[in-house]
Amino acid sequence: QYLAMIDIDNFKRVNDRFGHDVGDEVLKRVALHIKASMAGYEFARLGGEEFAIFFHGLDQQGAEQRVAALCQRVREDVGEHPVTISIGLARVDQGDSLTTALVRADQALYEAKHSGKDRFVLWSSQLAEQG
Helix, strand or coil: CEEEEEEECCHHHHHHHHCHHHHHHHHHHHHHHHHHHCCCCEEEEEECCEEEEEECCCCHHHHHHHHHHHHHHHHCCCCCCCCCEEEEEEECCCCCCHHHHHHHHHHHHHHHHHCCCCCEEECCHHHHHHC
């Protein structure tokens, strides 16, 4: 099982520059991409411009392929206000609490944002040591 946390890159800039109506359109567009490409998996908006996806029945390669494809799908959407997304991906082991999974996915998301955005990062114990 894997948990992905997704954040729209530079979303505040979109809102500040074009207004909240455009920001809402961008949010809806990204949500539609998530919905269309993640059928069969649980996903939700966490608040603001953050979303989460819970993958069950996928191995690491399958989860990585899914999130890489989602990054590409959003990047290639040539809508009026194009955006990219960053994703933190964390494996959820039996016995892990939801809090643990969210913290790990958030640490990986932080690394994705700070290593260039428009990418996903898989959580590793090294990321926990940096934070």
